[in-house]
Amino acid sequence: xxxxxxxxxxxxxxxxxxxxxxxxxxxxxxxxxxxxxxxxxxxxxxxxxxxxxxxxxxxxxxxxxxxxxxxxxxxxxxxxxxxxxxxxxxxxxxxxxxxxxxxxxxxxxxxxxxxxxxxxxxxxxxxxxxxxxxxxxxxxxxxxxxxxxxxxxxxxxxxxxxxxxxxxxxxxxxxxxxxxxxxxxxxxxxxxxxxxxxx
Amino acid sequence: xxxxxxxxxxxxxxxxxxxxxxxxxxxxxxxxxxxxxxxxxxxxxxxxxxxxxxxxxxxxxxxxxxxxxxxxxxxxxxxxxxxxxxxxxxxxxxxxxxxxxxxxxxxxxxxxxxxxxxxxxxxxxxxxxxxxxxxxxxxxxxxxxxxxxxxxxxxxxxxxxxxxxxxxxxxxxxxxxxxxxxxxxxxxxxxxxxxxxxx
DNA sequence: GTTATCTTGGAACGGTCGTTTCAAGAAGCT
DNA sequence: AGCTTCTTGAAACGACCGTTCCAAGATAAC
Numbered sequence: 001x002x003x004x005x006x007x008x009x010x011x012x013x014x015x016x017x018x019x020x021x022x023x024x025x026x027x028x029x030x031x032x033x034x035x036x037x038x039x040x041x042x043x044x045x046x047x048x049x050x051x052x053x054x055x056x057x058x059x060x061x062x063x064x065x066x067x068x069x070x071x072x073x074x075x076x077x078x079x080x081x082x083x084x085x086x087x088x089x090x091x092x093x094x095x096x097x098x099x100x101x102x103x104x105x106x107x108x109x110x111x112x113x114x115x116x117x118x119x120x121x122x123x124x125x126x127x128x129x130x131x132x133x134x135x136x137x138x139x140x141x142x143x144x145x146x147x148x149x150x151x152x153x154x155x156x157x158x159x160x161x162x163x164x165x166x167x168x169x170x171x172x173x174x175x176x177x178x179x180x181x182x183x184x185x186x187x188x189x190x191x192x193x194x195x196x197x198x199x
Numbered sequence: 200x201x202x203x204x205x206x207x208x209x210x211x212x213x214x215x216x217x218x219x220x221x222x223x224x225x226x227x228x229x230x231x232x233x234x235x236x237x238x239x240x241x242x243x244x245x246x247x248x249x250x251x252x253x254x255x256x257x258x259x260x261x262x263x264x265x266x267x268x269x270x271x272x273x274x275x276x277x278x279x280x281x282x283x284x285x286x287x288x289x290x291x292x293x294x295x296x297x298x299x300x301x302x303x304x305x306x307x308x309x310x311x312x313x314x315x316x317x318x319x320x321x322x323x324x325x326x327x328x329x330x331x332x333x334x335x336x337x338x339x340x341x342x343x344x345x346x347x348x349x350x351x352x353x354x355x356x357x358x359x360x361x362x363x364x365x366x367x368x369x370x371x372x373x374x375x376x377x378x379x380x381x382x383x384x385x386x387x388x389x390x391x392x393x394x395x396x397x398x
Numbered sequence: 399g400t401t402a403t404c405t406t407g408g409a410a411c412g413g414t415c416g417t418t419t420c421a422a423g424a425a426g427c428t
Numbered sequence: 429a430g431c432t433t434c435t436t437g438a439a440a441c442g443a444c445c446g447t448t449c450c451a452a453g454a455t456a457a458c
Contacts, residue, residue, distance in 0.1 A: 002434040003425045024313040026225035030416055040436055041417085051416065104311060111374040112303060112311035114223040125374050152390065160384040164367025171366045175310040175324050185359040191351065192391040201404040202455045229446055239406055240447085250446065 009047050010061075012037045017058045017065075021106040025055050025115050052118065059124050062106045067128060071135035080143030081190055084136070084162065088186040091166065095173035096182070104174030108167050129163065136162045140193075150195030158193050165189055208246050211236045216257045216264075220305040224254050224314050251317065258323050261305045266327060270334035279342030280389055283335070283361065287385040290365065294372035295381070303373030307366050328362065335361045339392075349394030357392050364388055 015037045019028045030051060034041055048054045070087065077083030094100055107128050115121050140155035140162075149155070169182050214236045218227045229250060233240055247253045269286065276282030293299055306327050314320050339354035339361075348354070368381050 002432080003423085003436085004434080006424085006435070024225065026223065027313040029414070031414075040438085042419095042436055042438090045417075046435070108370060109311040111370045112308040114226040116374055122375065129371070129374070150391070154387065157383060157387040160380065161364070161388050164364055164371060164381075164384060165360070166367075167370045168363025168366040171307060171310045171370060172328070172363060175315055175328070176321065181359065184356060185363060188353065188356040189360050192349070195394075201402085202406085202453085203404080205405070205454085228444075230444080239408080241406055241408085241449090244447070245405070 005043070005047070007037075007039050007043065012039055012044075012047075013057060013061050014065075016054060017062050017106065020055060020058050021062070021100075021109070022103050024109060024113065025051075026113065052120075055115065056120055056124070059106065059110065059121070063124075063128060067107065067131065071131055075135040075138040077139060078142055080139065080146045081148045081194060083139050084143070085187070085190055087139075088166075088169070088190075089183070091169060092173070092179050092182050092186070095169065096177070096179035102174055102176060105170035108170035109174070111167070112171075132166065133159050133163050148194055150193065153193050153195070161193075162189070204242070204246070206236075206238050206242065211238055211243075211246075212256060212260050213264075215253060216261050216305065219254060219257050220261070220299075220308070221302050223308065223312065224250075225312065251319075254314065255319055255323070258305065258309070258320070262323075262327060266306065266330065270330055274334040274337040276338060277341055279338065279345045279347045280393060282338050283342070284386070284389055286338075287365075287368070287389075288382070290368060291372070291378050291381050291385070294368065295376070295378035301373055301375060304369035307369035308373070310366070311370075331365065332358050332362050347393055349392065352392050352394070360392075361388070 016033055019032055019036055023032070030041065030044070033044065033054070037044070044054075048057055070090065074083060074087045077086075095104065096102070107125065110116055110121060111125055116125060136159035137156055140149070140158050143149050144153075144155050149158070165186065169177075169186070173179075173182065215232055218231055218235055222231070229240065229243070232243065232253070236243070243253075247256055269289065273282060273286045276285075294303065295301070306324065309315055309320060310324055315324060335358035336355055339348070339357050342348050343352075343354050348357070364385065368376075368385070372378075372381065
Protein backbone atom coordinates (compact mmCIF):
# COMPACT_ATOMS: atom_id res chain seq x y z
CA UNK A 1 0.00 0.00 0.00
CA UNK A 2 2.77 2.45 0.71
CA UNK A 3 4.60 4.55 -1.75
CA UNK A 4 8.22 3.72 -2.37
CA UNK A 5 11.30 5.97 -2.30
CA UNK A 6 11.96 7.86 -5.49
CA UNK A 7 15.74 7.84 -5.01
CA UNK A 8 18.58 5.54 -4.04
CA UNK A 9 19.53 6.09 -0.39
CA UNK A 10 22.98 4.54 -0.89
CA UNK A 11 23.82 6.83 -3.77
CA UNK A 12 22.63 9.80 -1.72
CA UNK A 13 24.77 8.69 1.21
CA UNK A 14 27.78 8.51 -1.07
CA UNK A 15 27.23 12.12 -1.98
CA UNK A 16 26.91 13.03 1.68
CA UNK A 17 30.17 11.23 2.45
CA UNK A 18 31.93 13.31 -0.17
CA UNK A 19 30.53 16.54 1.24
CA UNK A 20 31.51 15.79 4.84
CA UNK A 21 34.86 14.45 3.72
CA UNK A 22 35.79 17.39 1.56
CA UNK A 23 34.25 20.30 3.44
CA UNK A 24 33.99 19.02 7.00
CA UNK A 25 30.87 18.47 9.06
CA UNK A 26 30.58 21.86 10.68
CA UNK A 27 30.91 23.74 7.41
CA UNK A 28 28.49 21.56 5.47
CA UNK A 29 24.89 22.73 5.80
CA UNK A 30 21.72 20.78 5.22
CA UNK A 31 21.14 23.05 2.24
CA UNK A 32 24.45 21.90 0.74
CA UNK A 33 23.30 18.32 1.11
CA UNK A 34 19.90 19.05 -0.39
CA UNK A 35 21.53 20.74 -3.35
CA UNK A 36 24.20 18.10 -3.90
CA UNK A 37 21.96 15.07 -3.57
CA UNK A 38 19.03 16.64 -5.39
CA UNK A 39 16.60 15.21 -2.90
CA UNK A 40 14.23 17.05 -0.64
CA UNK A 41 14.59 18.03 2.99
CA UNK A 42 11.64 15.85 3.90
CA UNK A 43 13.07 12.80 2.20
CA UNK A 44 16.42 13.48 3.85
CA UNK A 45 15.04 13.63 7.35
CA UNK A 46 12.64 10.75 6.80
CA UNK A 47 15.41 8.50 5.54
CA UNK A 48 18.40 9.38 7.69
CA UNK A 49 17.14 11.44 10.61
CA UNK A 50 18.96 14.64 11.56
CA UNK A 51 22.43 15.86 10.72
CA UNK A 52 24.21 13.96 13.48
CA UNK A 53 22.71 10.63 12.46
CA UNK A 54 23.51 11.46 8.87
CA UNK A 55 27.11 12.09 9.81
CA UNK A 56 27.34 8.81 11.70
CA UNK A 57 25.86 7.01 8.70
CA UNK A 58 28.46 8.70 6.51
CA UNK A 59 31.26 7.58 8.82
CA UNK A 60 30.00 3.98 8.67
CA UNK A 61 29.75 4.07 4.92
CA UNK A 62 33.23 5.55 4.57
CA UNK A 63 34.59 2.73 6.71
CA UNK A 64 32.82 0.06 4.66
CA UNK A 65 33.88 1.56 1.39
CA UNK A 66 37.42 2.72 2.10
CA UNK A 67 38.88 1.61 5.41
CA UNK A 68 37.75 -2.00 5.68
CA UNK A 69 38.83 -3.03 2.15
CA UNK A 70 42.26 -1.54 2.75
CA UNK A 71 42.57 -3.12 6.19
CA UNK A 72 41.44 -6.49 4.88
CA UNK A 73 43.88 -6.40 1.98
CA UNK A 74 46.62 -5.60 4.43
CA UNK A 75 45.80 -8.25 7.02
CA UNK A 76 45.37 -11.01 4.47
CA UNK A 77 48.55 -10.31 2.57
CA UNK A 78 51.19 -12.94 3.38
CA UNK A 79 54.17 -11.06 2.04
CA UNK A 80 55.00 -9.07 5.16
CA UNK A 81 56.75 -5.73 4.72
CA UNK A 82 56.07 -5.43 0.98
CA UNK A 83 52.37 -5.55 1.82
CA UNK A 84 52.83 -2.63 4.19
CA UNK A 85 54.70 -0.71 1.52
CA UNK A 86 51.89 -1.35 -0.92
CA UNK A 87 49.31 -0.20 1.63
CA UNK A 88 51.06 3.12 2.06
CA UNK A 89 51.60 3.51 -1.66
CA UNK A 90 47.90 3.12 -2.28
CA UNK A 91 47.11 5.46 0.59
CA UNK A 92 49.38 8.19 -0.68
CA UNK A 93 48.08 7.79 -4.21
CA UNK A 94 44.49 8.29 -3.09
CA UNK A 95 45.39 11.17 -0.80
CA UNK A 96 47.50 13.13 -3.28
CA UNK A 97 46.01 12.42 -6.71
CA UNK A 98 42.72 11.69 -8.38
CA UNK A 99 39.27 12.84 -7.40
CA UNK A 100 39.99 12.84 -3.67
CA UNK A 101 43.35 14.59 -3.73
CA UNK A 102 43.93 16.85 -0.69
CA UNK A 103 40.75 15.65 1.01
CA UNK A 104 42.62 13.86 3.74
CA UNK A 105 40.72 11.09 5.50
CA UNK A 106 37.19 11.53 6.79
CA UNK A 107 38.07 9.65 9.98
CA UNK A 108 41.34 11.47 10.61
CA UNK A 109 39.60 14.78 10.04
CA UNK A 110 36.98 13.77 12.61
CA UNK A 111 39.66 13.24 15.25
CA UNK A 112 40.78 16.84 14.88
CA UNK A 113 37.34 18.40 14.83
CA UNK A 114 34.70 19.24 17.38
CA UNK A 115 32.64 16.30 16.16
CA UNK A 116 34.74 13.93 18.27
CA UNK A 117 32.95 15.26 21.35
CA UNK A 118 29.94 13.15 20.48
CA UNK A 119 30.12 9.75 22.27
CA UNK A 120 29.00 7.83 19.22
CA UNK A 121 31.62 9.48 17.05
CA UNK A 122 34.26 8.87 19.70
CA UNK A 123 33.32 5.19 19.88
CA UNK A 124 33.57 4.97 16.11
CA UNK A 125 37.01 6.56 16.13
CA UNK A 126 38.28 4.20 18.80
CA UNK A 127 37.07 1.18 16.92
CA UNK A 128 38.46 2.45 13.64
CA UNK A 129 41.84 3.02 15.21
CA UNK A 130 41.79 -0.48 16.67
CA UNK A 131 41.02 -2.00 13.29
CA UNK A 132 43.89 -0.15 11.66
CA UNK A 133 46.27 -1.27 14.38
CA UNK A 134 45.12 -4.87 14.17
CA UNK A 135 45.57 -5.01 10.41
CA UNK A 136 49.08 -3.59 10.68
CA UNK A 137 49.88 -5.89 13.56
CA UNK A 138 48.76 -8.95 11.61
CA UNK A 139 50.98 -8.20 8.65
CA UNK A 140 53.92 -7.33 10.88
CA UNK A 141 53.63 -10.71 12.59
CA UNK A 142 54.01 -12.25 9.15
CA UNK A 143 56.99 -10.02 8.50
CA UNK A 144 58.56 -11.12 11.74
CA UNK A 145 57.99 -14.80 10.96
CA UNK A 146 59.61 -14.24 7.58
CA UNK A 147 62.63 -12.70 9.24
CA UNK A 148 62.04 -9.31 7.67
CA UNK A 149 62.17 -7.36 10.92
CA UNK A 150 65.19 -6.21 12.86
CA UNK A 151 65.56 -8.33 16.01
CA UNK A 152 64.73 -5.36 18.23
CA UNK A 153 61.49 -4.54 16.40
CA UNK A 154 58.34 -5.50 18.29
CA UNK A 155 55.43 -6.05 15.85
CA UNK A 156 52.79 -4.58 18.18
CA UNK A 157 54.74 -1.41 18.87
CA UNK A 158 55.68 -1.09 15.23
CA UNK A 159 51.98 -1.36 14.35
CA UNK A 160 51.27 1.55 16.69
CA UNK A 161 54.01 3.54 15.02
CA UNK A 162 52.73 2.89 11.52
CA UNK A 163 49.20 3.76 12.60
CA UNK A 164 50.38 7.16 13.80
CA UNK A 165 52.33 7.52 10.58
CA UNK A 166 49.12 6.88 8.67
CA UNK A 167 47.44 9.74 10.49
CA UNK A 168 50.39 11.96 9.72
CA UNK A 169 50.11 11.13 6.03
CA UNK A 170 46.38 11.82 6.08
CA UNK A 171 46.84 15.15 7.77
CA UNK A 172 49.75 16.43 5.72
CA UNK A 173 48.24 15.32 2.43
CA UNK A 174 45.14 17.42 3.14
CA UNK A 175 47.35 20.43 3.72
CA UNK A 176 49.04 19.91 0.37
CA UNK A 177 52.06 17.68 0.97
CA UNK A 178 53.70 16.16 -2.09
CA UNK A 179 53.26 12.45 -2.77
CA UNK A 180 56.97 12.00 -3.34
CA UNK A 181 57.91 13.47 -0.01
CA UNK A 182 55.39 11.34 1.85
CA UNK A 183 56.53 8.23 0.01
CA UNK A 184 60.16 8.81 0.87
CA UNK A 185 59.26 9.20 4.51
CA UNK A 186 57.26 6.01 4.57
CA UNK A 187 59.99 4.06 2.81
CA UNK A 188 62.48 5.26 5.39
CA UNK A 189 60.19 4.26 8.23
CA UNK A 190 59.75 0.76 6.85
CA UNK A 191 63.45 0.53 6.27
CA UNK A 192 64.22 1.33 9.86
CA UNK A 193 61.85 -1.38 11.02
CA UNK A 194 63.68 -3.85 8.85
CA UNK A 195 67.02 -2.79 10.19
CA UNK A 196 68.27 -1.69 6.76
CA UNK A 197 67.35 1.32 4.61
CA UNK A 198 64.78 1.04 1.83
CA UNK A 199 63.40 -2.46 2.49
CA UNK B 200 43.11 63.12 22.62
CA UNK B 201 41.83 59.63 22.04
CA UNK B 202 40.42 57.26 24.57
CA UNK B 203 42.43 54.17 25.39
CA UNK B 204 41.43 50.51 25.41
CA UNK B 205 39.75 49.32 28.57
CA UNK B 206 41.10 45.78 28.27
CA UNK B 207 44.28 43.88 27.47
CA UNK B 208 44.23 42.71 23.84
CA UNK B 209 46.87 40.05 24.50
CA UNK B 210 44.90 38.51 27.34
CA UNK B 211 41.79 38.53 25.18
CA UNK B 212 43.68 36.86 22.35
CA UNK B 213 44.82 34.15 24.74
CA UNK B 214 41.20 33.41 25.53
CA UNK B 215 40.39 33.31 21.84
CA UNK B 216 43.24 30.87 21.24
CA UNK B 217 41.82 28.56 23.86
CA UNK B 218 38.35 28.69 22.31
CA UNK B 219 39.53 27.94 18.78
CA UNK B 220 41.92 25.32 20.05
CA UNK B 221 39.41 23.45 22.16
CA UNK B 222 36.22 23.83 20.15
CA UNK B 223 37.45 24.43 16.63
CA UNK B 224 36.96 27.50 14.46
CA UNK B 225 33.75 26.57 12.73
CA UNK B 226 31.96 25.67 15.96
CA UNK B 227 33.10 28.76 17.87
CA UNK B 228 30.77 31.70 17.38
CA UNK B 229 31.47 35.37 17.89
CA UNK B 230 29.02 35.20 20.77
CA UNK B 231 31.19 32.53 22.44
CA UNK B 232 34.16 34.85 22.13
CA UNK B 233 32.25 37.83 23.48
CA UNK B 234 31.10 35.78 26.45
CA UNK B 235 34.47 34.21 27.19
CA UNK B 236 36.55 37.36 26.84
CA UNK B 237 33.98 39.60 28.50
CA UNK B 238 34.59 42.33 25.98
CA UNK B 239 32.12 43.84 23.59
CA UNK B 240 31.47 43.06 19.96
CA UNK B 241 32.52 46.57 18.99
CA UNK B 242 35.82 46.31 20.81
CA UNK B 243 36.41 42.92 19.29
CA UNK B 244 35.91 44.08 15.73
CA UNK B 245 37.76 47.35 16.28
CA UNK B 246 40.78 45.56 17.70
CA UNK B 247 41.08 42.41 15.64
CA UNK B 248 38.82 42.78 12.62
CA UNK B 249 36.48 39.95 11.64
CA UNK B 250 36.53 36.29 12.57
CA UNK B 251 39.01 35.22 9.93
CA UNK B 252 41.58 37.81 10.98
CA UNK B 253 40.95 36.87 14.58
CA UNK B 254 41.65 33.25 13.75
CA UNK B 255 44.87 34.14 11.96
CA UNK B 256 45.92 36.23 14.96
CA UNK B 257 45.16 33.25 17.20
CA UNK B 258 47.28 30.98 15.00
CA UNK B 259 50.19 33.42 15.21
CA UNK B 260 49.88 33.70 18.94
CA UNK B 261 49.71 29.94 19.37
CA UNK B 262 52.90 29.61 17.36
CA UNK B 263 54.71 32.25 19.42
CA UNK B 264 53.56 30.81 22.70
CA UNK B 265 53.72 27.09 22.07
CA UNK B 266 55.40 26.03 18.85
CA UNK B 267 58.39 28.34 18.63
CA UNK B 268 59.60 27.80 22.22
CA UNK B 269 59.44 24.05 21.72
CA UNK B 270 61.15 24.24 18.33
CA UNK B 271 63.86 26.51 19.67
CA UNK B 272 64.50 24.28 22.67
CA UNK B 273 64.83 21.39 20.29
CA UNK B 274 67.11 23.02 17.75
CA UNK B 275 69.45 24.47 20.35
CA UNK B 276 69.84 21.30 22.36
CA UNK B 277 73.25 19.73 21.70
CA UNK B 278 72.51 16.31 23.11
CA UNK B 279 71.05 14.74 19.98
CA UNK B 280 68.52 11.94 20.40
CA UNK B 281 67.87 12.58 24.11
CA UNK B 282 66.70 16.05 23.13
CA UNK B 283 64.23 14.53 20.70
CA UNK B 284 62.99 12.17 23.39
CA UNK B 285 62.50 15.10 25.73
CA UNK B 286 60.63 17.03 23.06
CA UNK B 287 58.15 14.21 22.60
CA UNK B 288 57.84 13.66 26.34
CA UNK B 289 56.87 17.28 26.85
CA UNK B 290 54.51 17.12 23.87
CA UNK B 291 52.71 14.06 25.16
CA UNK B 292 52.48 15.52 28.65
CA UNK B 293 50.79 18.66 27.39
CA UNK B 294 48.50 16.75 25.06
CA UNK B 295 47.32 14.15 27.55
CA UNK B 296 47.32 15.85 30.95
CA UNK B 297 46.77 19.23 32.51
CA UNK B 298 44.54 22.04 31.37
CA UNK B 299 44.94 21.29 27.67
CA UNK B 300 44.47 17.52 27.82
CA UNK B 301 42.69 16.11 24.73
CA UNK B 302 42.73 19.44 22.93
CA UNK B 303 45.20 18.25 20.33
CA UNK B 304 47.19 20.97 18.58
CA UNK B 305 45.58 24.09 17.13
CA UNK B 306 47.78 23.84 14.04
CA UNK B 307 47.25 20.12 13.47
CA UNK B 308 43.52 20.61 13.89
CA UNK B 309 43.66 23.34 11.28
CA UNK B 310 45.18 20.95 8.74
CA UNK B 311 42.18 18.65 9.06
CA UNK B 312 39.51 21.32 8.95
CA UNK B 313 37.90 23.42 6.27
CA UNK B 314 39.90 26.42 7.49
CA UNK B 315 42.91 25.22 5.52
CA UNK B 316 41.18 26.35 2.35
CA UNK B 317 42.07 29.95 3.16
CA UNK B 318 45.34 30.92 1.47
CA UNK B 319 46.66 32.74 4.54
CA UNK B 320 45.94 29.75 6.75
CA UNK B 321 47.54 27.44 4.22
CA UNK B 322 50.65 29.59 4.11
CA UNK B 323 50.81 29.53 7.88
CA UNK B 324 50.51 25.75 7.94
CA UNK B 325 53.28 25.34 5.37
CA UNK B 326 55.59 27.58 7.30
CA UNK B 327 54.78 25.92 10.59
CA UNK B 328 55.50 22.52 9.12
CA UNK B 329 58.79 23.76 7.77
CA UNK B 330 59.84 25.10 11.15
CA UNK B 331 59.04 21.82 12.84
CA UNK B 332 61.03 19.93 10.23
CA UNK B 333 63.99 22.27 10.49
CA UNK B 334 64.14 21.99 14.26
CA UNK B 335 64.05 18.21 14.09
CA UNK B 336 66.60 18.21 11.30
CA UNK B 337 68.98 20.37 13.29
CA UNK B 338 68.95 18.12 16.30
CA UNK B 339 69.26 15.00 14.17
CA UNK B 340 72.36 16.42 12.54
CA UNK B 341 73.81 16.71 16.02
CA UNK B 342 72.76 13.15 16.76
CA UNK B 343 74.47 11.99 13.58
CA UNK B 344 77.66 13.82 14.46
CA UNK B 345 77.57 12.22 17.87
CA UNK B 346 77.28 8.78 16.28
CA UNK B 347 73.84 8.19 17.73
CA UNK B 348 72.19 7.28 14.44
CA UNK B 349 72.29 4.00 12.61
CA UNK B 350 74.49 4.35 9.51
CA UNK B 351 71.50 3.99 7.21
CA UNK B 352 69.54 6.78 8.87
CA UNK B 353 69.41 10.04 6.91
CA UNK B 354 68.81 13.01 9.21
CA UNK B 355 66.57 14.89 6.77
CA UNK B 356 64.32 11.93 6.07
CA UNK B 357 64.23 11.04 9.74
CA UNK B 358 63.13 14.60 10.49
CA UNK B 359 60.25 14.18 8.04
CA UNK B 360 59.30 10.96 9.76
CA UNK B 361 59.32 12.49 13.22
CA UNK B 362 57.28 15.44 11.99
CA UNK B 363 54.58 13.11 10.75
CA UNK B 364 54.80 11.24 14.03
CA UNK B 365 54.20 14.52 15.84
CA UNK B 366 51.02 15.03 13.86
CA UNK B 367 49.95 11.50 14.70
CA UNK B 368 50.47 12.16 18.41
CA UNK B 369 48.53 15.41 18.19
CA UNK B 370 45.63 13.75 16.43
CA UNK B 371 45.38 10.65 18.55
CA UNK B 372 45.76 12.53 21.81
CA UNK B 373 42.75 14.65 20.94
CA UNK B 374 40.71 11.52 20.36
CA UNK B 375 41.66 10.20 23.79
CA UNK B 376 44.84 8.15 23.35
CA UNK B 377 46.73 7.24 26.53
CA UNK B 378 50.01 8.98 27.26
CA UNK B 379 51.72 5.67 28.01
CA UNK B 380 50.79 4.19 24.67
CA UNK B 381 51.98 7.25 22.77
CA UNK B 382 55.22 7.33 24.72
CA UNK B 383 55.98 3.71 24.00
CA UNK B 384 55.42 4.32 20.31
CA UNK B 385 57.73 7.32 20.26
CA UNK B 386 60.45 5.50 22.18
CA UNK B 387 60.29 2.67 19.69
CA UNK B 388 60.52 5.09 16.78
CA UNK B 389 63.59 6.79 18.21
CA UNK B 390 65.10 3.41 18.97
CA UNK B 391 64.74 2.32 15.39
CA UNK B 392 66.51 5.48 14.18
CA UNK B 393 69.37 4.68 16.50
CA UNK B 394 69.63 1.15 15.23
CA UNK B 395 68.91 -0.32 18.66
CA UNK B 396 65.68 -0.47 20.69
CA UNK B 397 65.02 2.12 23.38
CA UNK B 398 68.42 3.70 23.15
C1' DG C 399 36.55 72.87 31.34
C1' DT C 400 36.19 72.31 26.80
C1' DT C 401 37.01 69.81 22.77
C1' DA C 402 38.43 66.15 19.79
C1' DT C 403 39.06 61.18 19.29
C1' DC C 404 38.65 56.76 20.33
C1' DT C 405 36.11 53.04 22.92
C1' DT C 406 32.13 50.97 24.60
C1' DG C 407 27.35 49.23 25.09
C1' DG C 408 23.56 47.38 22.80
C1' DA C 409 20.34 47.09 19.35
C1' DA C 410 19.75 45.70 14.80
C1' DC C 411 21.10 44.00 10.12
C1' DG C 412 20.21 40.30 6.44
C1' DG C 413 21.38 35.66 5.99
C1' DT C 414 21.77 30.89 7.13
C1' DC C 415 21.44 27.22 10.60
C1' DG C 416 18.96 22.57 11.60
C1' DT C 417 14.41 21.17 11.99
C1' DT C 418 9.23 20.83 11.62
C1' DT C 419 4.91 20.98 9.48
C1' DC C 420 1.39 19.99 6.16
C1' DA C 421 -0.93 19.65 1.95
C1' DA C 422 -0.31 17.46 -2.55
C1' DG C 423 1.39 13.49 -5.16
C1' DA C 424 2.64 8.69 -6.12
C1' DA C 425 2.71 3.71 -5.51
C1' DG C 426 0.95 -0.77 -3.98
C1' DC C 427 -2.86 -3.70 -2.63
C1' DT C 428 -7.83 -5.30 -2.89
C1' DA D 429 -11.12 2.29 -9.27
C1' DG D 430 -10.63 3.13 -4.49
C1' DC D 431 -8.28 3.25 -0.36
C1' DT D 432 -4.36 3.34 2.43
C1' DT D 433 0.33 4.57 3.38
C1' DC D 434 4.36 6.49 2.49
C1' DT D 435 6.99 10.09 -0.05
C1' DT D 436 7.61 14.52 -1.83
C1' DG D 437 7.54 19.61 -2.40
C1' DA D 438 7.66 23.99 -0.30
C1' DA D 439 6.93 27.13 3.08
C1' DA D 440 7.88 28.33 7.63
C1' DC D 441 9.88 27.81 12.30
C1' DG D 442 12.81 30.05 16.04
C1' DA D 443 17.63 30.37 16.86
C1' DC D 444 21.95 31.76 15.77
C1' DC D 445 25.50 33.31 12.27
C1' DG D 446 29.09 37.20 11.39
C1' DT D 447 28.85 41.94 10.91
C1' DT D 448 27.43 46.91 11.14
C1' DC D 449 25.77 51.00 13.04
C1' DC D 450 25.20 54.77 16.28
C1' DA D 451 24.50 57.02 20.46
C1' DA D 452 26.63 57.31 25.01
C1' DG D 453 30.85 57.13 27.73
C1' DA D 454 35.68 57.75 28.67
C1' DT D 455 40.21 59.72 28.06
C1' DA D 456 43.97 62.87 26.88
C1' DA D 457 45.47 67.34 25.05
C1' DC D 458 44.67 72.19 25.15
